[in-house]
Amino acid sequence: MKNLLIICLMLLLSGCVDKEILDDINIEVGVGYDLAEDSKDKYRGTVLFQEFQPDKSVINRTFSGSGKLRQDLLIDVTRQSSEPVVTGGLKVAVFGPKISRQGIYDLIDSFQRDPSIGARVFVVTSEDKAEEVMKGEYGTRGNSTYIYNLIQHNIDNRDIPKTNLHIVSRDYYETGKDTFLPRIKKIADDKVEIIGVSLFDKDKEVEILPLKDLFFFKLLVDKYSKGNFDVKLEKGNFAAVKSIKSKHKIKITDNHASININIEGIIREYTGRKLTSEVVNDVEKKLEKKVERECLKLLKQFQELGIDPVGLGQIKKTQHRKFDYKKWEDEYKTLEFDVKCNVNVEETGIIE
Amino acid sequence: MKEQPIPERLQISPFLVFYMVMSIQIGIGVLGYQRIIAMDAGYDAWISILFAGGCIHVIIWLIYKICDTAGGDIVSAHKYIAGNFIGKALSAIFIGYFILFSLTVLRTFIEVIQVWMFPEISTFWFSFAFMALCVYIIFGGFRTVVGIAFFGLVLPAYLLLTFGWAIKFSNYYNLLPIWDHSIKELLTASYHMSLTFIGFESIIFFYPFIKEPKKSQKWAHLAVLTTTLIYTVLAIITFAYFSEEQLSKQIWASLTMWKIVEMPFVERFEYIGIANWNLIILPNVCISVWIASRLIKRVFNIRQKVGVFFVVAAVLSIINFLDTREKINMLNDSVGKMGFVFNFIYIPLLFAAVMIAKKLKKGKKK
Numbered sequence: 001m002k003n004l005l006i007i008c009l010m011l012l013l014s015g016c017v018d019k020e021i022l023d024d025i026n027i028e029v030g031v032g033y034d035l036a037e038d039s040k041d042k043y044r045g046t047v048l049f050q051e052f053q054p055d056k057s058v059i060n061r062t063f064s065g066s067g068k069l070r071q072d073l074l075i076d077v078t079r080q081s082s083e084p085v086v087t088g089g090l091k092v093a094v095f096g097p098k099i100s101r102q103g104i105y106d107l108i109d110s111f112q113r114d115p116s117i118g119a120r121v122f123v124v125t126s127e128d129k130a131e132e133v134m135k136g137e138y139g140t141r142g143n144s145t146y147i148y149n150l151i152q153h154n155i156d157n158r159d160i161p162k163t164n165l166h167i168v169s170r171d172y173y174e175t176g177k178d179t180f181l182p183r184i185k186k187i188a189d190d191k192v193e194i195i196g197v198s199l200f201d202k203d204k205e206v207e208i209l210p211l212k213d214l215f216f217f218k219l220l221v222d223k224y225s226k227g228n229f230d231v232k233l234e235k236g237n238f239a240a241v242k243s244i245k246s247k248h249k250i251k252i253t254d255n256h257a258s259i260n261i262n263i264e265g266i267i268r269e270y271t272g273r274k275l276t277s278e279v280v281n282d283v284e285k286k287l288e289k290k291v292e293r294e295c296l297k298l299l300k301q302f303q304e305l306g307i308d309p310v311g312l313g314q315i316k317k318t319q320h321r322k323f324d325y326k327k328w329e330d331e332y333k334t335l336e337f338d339v340k341c342n343v344n345v346e347e348t349g350i351i352e
Numbered sequence: 353m354k355e356q357p358i359p360e361r362l363q364i365s366p367f368l369v370f371y372m373v374m375s376i377q378i379g380i381g382v383l384g385y386q387r388i389i390a391m392d393a394g395y396d397a398w399i400s401i402l403f404a405g406g407c408i409h410v411i412i413w414l415i416y417k418i419c420d421t422a423g424g425d426i427v428s429a430h431k432y433i434a435g436n437f438i439g440k441a442l443s444a445i446f447i448g449y450f451i452l453f454s455l456t457v458l459r460t461f462i463e464v465i466q467v468w469m470f471p472e473i474s475t476f477w478f479s480f481a482f483m484a485l486c487v488y489i490i491f492g493g494f495r496t497v498v499g500i501a502f503f504g505l506v507l508p509a510y511l512l513l514t515f516g517w518a519i520k521f522s523n524y525y526n527l528l529p530i531w532d533h534s535i536k537e538l539l540t541a542s543y544h545m546s547l548t549f550i551g552f553e554s555i556i557f558f559y560p561f562i563k564e565p566k567k568s569q570k571w572a573h574l575a576v577l578t579t580t581l582i583y584t585v586l587a588i589i590t591f592a593y594f595s596e597e598q599l600s601k602q603i604w605a606s607l608t609m610w611k612i613v614e615m616p617f618v619e620r621f622e623y624i625g626i627a628n629w630n631l632i633i634l635p636n637v638c639i640s641v642w643i644a645s646r647l648i649k650r651v652f653n654i655r656q657k658v659g660v661f662f663v664v665a666a667v668l669s670i671i672n673f674l675d676t677r678e679k680i681n682m683l684n685d686s687v688g689k690m691g692f693v694f695n696f697i698y699i700p701l702l703f704a705a706v707m708i709a710k711k712l713k714k715g716k717k718k
Contacts, residue, residue, distance in 0.1 A: 002488060002491075005484070006484065006485070006488065088619060088620055089619055112601075115467060115468045115469075115622065116620060117611075118611050118612070118614075118619070118620065119521075119608075119611035119612040120611075120612060120614060162521075164521075166521060166593075166611070166612060167521065169598060170593075170594060170595045170598050171595070172598075173595045173596075173597035173598035173601075174595035174596075174597070174598075175596075175597070177595075315525075318525045318526070318528035318529060319528070319529065320529070321529050321531075321532050322532070
């Protein structure tokens with residue numbers, strides 16, 4: 001009798017919740033936001049769906065809508081889409097140039113509030129309108145997978161510091177640290193590329209770091225596991241230092257920040273005649289000088305802009321009890337830096 | 353007057369106390385305690401968890417001393433100090449406490465389901481089905497309840513590992529500088545751990561069901577130690593993962609950490625995690641309903657099966673009125689406070705009373 005009752009309940013109650021069958025819904029995999037042209041709306045958003053075809057190819061389908069809130073946008077899009085829209089598969093969010101200047105936090109907040117959106121979403125800014133970026137045809141696995149993988153392997157192997165939705169909002173809320181986002185550009189209808197990093201003051205973009213600074217930027221804010229850098233030597237020779245591992249240590253006393261950067265790498269390419277130990281020493285010295293100079297330049301630049309993507313304030317907080325953030329803001333304006341770099345070339349490849 | 357001892361075939365082995373205590377302690381509090389304690393003591397709050405855990409060991413010791421002296425559960429202890437009638441009246445209060453306890457656990461869990469997974473799920477029907485399951489388990493007797501406690505702890509234990517994903521995105525220097533908060537702030541945080549820690553007091557209610565109860569004391573201590581360590585480690589991971597202001601916005605920090613989990617076969621791990629949490633909630637509700645019904649039997653001399661139906665009816669009729677975040681939050685807070693008062697004020701008082709009664713009774717015998 002009891003068993004029967006429970007079986008009945010199982011059968012009856014299984015109908016209590018709406019079901020969502022993968023083939024019958026549109027999963028939002030990417031979204032782009034721009035400022036609306038119409039002044040009564042705030043955003044113009046473009047939602048990207050992937051349609052998987054029987055022959056395993058992917059069709060990118062975009063819908064645009066506008067509104068004051070992210071939900072308005074979803075309502076607009078739902079009106080155009082043949083299937084209900086769900087947000088659980090979001091991977092990439094792109095912000096257009098104007099909107100990132102105006103502030104993006106309400107949108108990031110809405111991503112955070114939505115329980116179905118993961119923390120590994122990549123938030124990026126774009127050089128041209130986000131709608132344009134969404135509307136390309138990149139790769140064979142769909143636009144959002146393309147952009148996602150593009151950023152992921154540049155974080156793993158190249159000069160983009162670790163980032164995702166969680167890290168962005170963590171830095172946003174952290175006292176004494178500012179956010180940065182990777183910046184992409186659509187260069188052809190089937191290509192996008194990374195062109196730098198957008199630096200934010202709170203939630204407003206204030207500066208764009210070009211590609212040439214990214215190596216030093218990553219040395220300051222993150223650690224490398226597989227970096228790459230070319231060193232120019234005398235007589236027009238070059239040496240490529242690969243497999244760079246880096247670590248930084250920052251110590252802040254009253255009005256002075258000393259930054260220690262430790263780099264380990266191996267030389268993979270050399271255009272000169274013979275790679276003697278003097279040359280290796282020279283490479284180390286040159287790289288050290290270069291890192292020290294460029295990092296100092298970046299830190300000065302951040303100071304002038306009044307932003308702190310390195311998180312010096314946060315580091316000071318962890319090193320000093322009773323940290324006063326108000327006081328720090330003034331201190332930061334006159335803070336002095338010194339950057340010490342130590343390069344260690346461990347190997348020079350399999351020939352001498 | 354000697355009470356009927358529990359026959360040995362209904363009793364449990366001493367080591368099972370470990371699972372009982374742990375599985376009733378770990379419930380809904382663990383989903384979001386990090387924010388609450390970080391509000392008081394910032395990122396030093398993990399010290400408060402260790403401190404609160406330490407205090408609980410003292411309380412466990414007191415509980416065993418009370419039960420040993422009074423030779424039974426809390427009802428016997430009340431009778432021992434205040435006689436039959438007043439003793440029963442005192443015990444009756446705890447029926448309400450455990451009904452509220454099961455109500456809080458169930459409603460908070462349903463809220464989690466509604467917010468994270470299925471907004472349209474019906475509170476009443478879910479609780480109805482859940483309660484039907486609980487009634488079924490409790491009708492199997494105390495040993496079945498203990499069995500559920502065992503499985504409700506062992507099967508979902510793998511969930512602890514899933515917090516490992518967050519470690520990759522953590523900054524441990526967030527915790528520095530250690531000891532940046534006053535003792536008072538740390539103590540307030542310890543106090544706010546109440547909701548997360550309560551449940552261990554259930555020993556005082558099922559004490560007569562333990563075979564060789566003295567041997568079980570070390571298991572109870574071990575259980576509390578393990579929960580304390582789990583809470584501390586989880587808090588440290590959480591503090592390293594979130595920045596302080598960000599954490600203050602996370603209602604369920606533990607669940608939010610699952611957002612970073614990435615597995616090839618599942619996009620959103622929360623769905624698996626929350627569904628599994630059902631197993632953690634089940635012994636919580638079962639044990640508290642069992643205790644409430646057991647108290648009804650002891651106090652009013654009604655058959656326990658009838659008592660179970662009374663408790664379930666009470667829970668099901670109240671649960672519909674708790675429909676907003678504020679109300680649920682209020683319920684959580686008040687149960688936490690009640691738990692604190694019961695564990696850290698009432699039990700020491702009871703201990704003192706029992707000790708005095710023992711002295712007096714010895715005096716009379718002479």
